[in-house]
Amino acid sequence: MCWSLQRSYGSPELWFRVTGNEQGAQIVMDETADLYDFDITWDSMNADSEKVLKKLETVGQVLAQYDRSGQARYDEYLRIFLEAVDPNLASKLIAPAQEATNKEVEETSADLAKIFSGQVVTAPQNANVQLRMQLMQQYLEGTQEIPAEDVQARVQEDEQFAARLQNYASQLEFQQIQQRNALTGALGAPPGNVPATSFPA
Numbered sequence: 001m002c003w004s005l006q007r008s009y010g011s012p013e014l015w016f017r018v019t020g021n022e023q024g025a026q027i028v029m030d031e032t033a034d035l036y037d038f039d040i041t042w043d044s045m046n047a048d049s050e051k052v053l054k055k056l057e058t059v060g061q062v063l064a065q066y067d068r069s070g071q072a073r074y075d076e077y078l079r080i081f082l083e084a085v086d087p088n089l090a091s092k093l094i095a096p097a098q099e100a101t102n103k104e105v106e107e108t109s110a111d112l113a114k115i116f117s118g119q120v121v122t123a124p125q126n127a128n129v130q131l132r133m134q135l136m137q138q139y140l141e142g143t144q145e146i147p148a149e150d151v152q153a154r155v156q157e158d159e160q161f162a163a164r165l166q167n168y169a170s171q172l173e174f175q176q177i178q179q180r181n182a183l184t185g186a187l188g189a190p191p192g193n194v195p196a197t198s199f200p201a
Helices: 002-009 049-066 074-085 089-093 097-116 129-141 149-157 159-187
Strands: 013-016 025-028
Touching: 049 074, 074 089, 097 129, 097 159, 129 149, 129 159, 149 159
Parallel strands: none
Antiparallel strands: 013 025
């Protein structure tokens, strides 16, 4: 009855905030609306926030321990975890994956430009270490069409420049070790699915 009344007297397109997410769900009132059916389920355990968070912590440990092929979607896990704490926080605190990647790329490029200009740069905490290390590798190697011969030559000839690059890389590697140690502490044994990386000398 509510659905029928909404179709008759409501606006043609509405956002329903019934999902615990501030964006809700978009429902379009069109000619197919008579075909819709509703199935609402509810787990009473979800009303106990402590139990929900405990369940999510267990899920996180299982993902970290048994995800051997990198299938776990930690971005989605983080979003769901934050929504369990407060539904309105997730969209405010978590940037879309592409936006986060673009930010890391821009920041790393700016850091490398500063290093090239003679500045000593400190790698930011909680960085996407693997992405930044990959960008550094690309910076040193260039592309097949445009090899980074000028950068490689300067690394060989300018000890201070090489030292600034190595310092930045060492800070990223240290963060990677810290992340690995934190995971080892959570699992009780070294994780088997964390690839090792190193900065070329």
